[in-house]
Amino acid sequence: MKRLLPLAALLASPALAQDAQVYHASATWPVHVSDGTCTLVQAKPDSGSTLSVSYDGDEVTLTSTAQVESPLPPSGQVPLDIVFLENGTTDYDDGWGPRQFAYAGSDGVYRFSARFAGTRNVRQILADLADSKWLGLLQDGETIVAYELAGIAPSVSRLRDCASQAVAAN
Numbered sequence: 001m002k003r004l005l006p007l008a009a010l011l012a013s014p015a016l017a018q019d020a021q022v023y024h025a026s027a028t029w030p031v032h033v034s035d036g037t038c039t040l041v042q043a044k045p046d047s048g049s050t051l052s053v054s055y056d057g058d059e060v061t062l063t064s065t066a067q068v069e070s071p072l073p074p075s076g077q078v079p080l081d082i083v084f085l086e087n088g089t090t091d092y093d094d095g096w097g098p099r100q101f102a103y104a105g106s107d108g109v110y111r112f113s114a115r116f117a118g119t120r121n122v123r124q125i126l127a128d129l130a131d132s133k134w135l136g137l138l139q140d141g142e143t144i145v146a147y148e149l150a151g152i153a154p155s156v157s158r159l160r161d162c163a164s165q166a167v168a169a170n
Contacts, residue, residue, distance in 0.1 A: 029155035038162035051147045057167035060116040075104040085134035130156040
């Protein structure tokens with residue numbers, strides 16, 4: 001399998017299109033709304049890779065933009081393990097196990113996305129994000145990208161509020 005590396009140049013998030021409105025201003029995890037979908041995005045990426053979380057009231061989409069070491073086909077799927085560190089009282093939470101991430105991209109820069117549907121999964125992924133200090137994506141047991149989640153909890157709360165309002169407006 002191809003090994004992923006941190007992103008050298010960021011890709012713009014589709015959820016942050018020109019018609020996106022700021023829902024919650026934050027120096028680290030702002031929330032935007034566009035076309036009924038609310039998205040929080042890491043404002044100041046540490047590793048050169050960007051994490052975004054979109055929520056429309058039904059599904060959560062976790063997206064990581066990354067560069068790959070060797071070319072992948074223009075699109076496809078790859079299994080990645082999701083690990084949360086310092087998740088409440090749990091130091092290493094690998095309860096999500098491997099998830100299929102769909103990807104698309106070119107010139108070595110790709111967007112990897114996994115969807116979480118169903119009330120229980122949506123509630124749990126949002127809780128894990130809010131309660132953890134780190135999120136890691138692993139391939140074959142090796143960390144390919146990690147995100148520090150400092151300050152994300154208030155934005156996850158606002159993401160939930162935003163999605164509730166977007167659903168009520170439809």
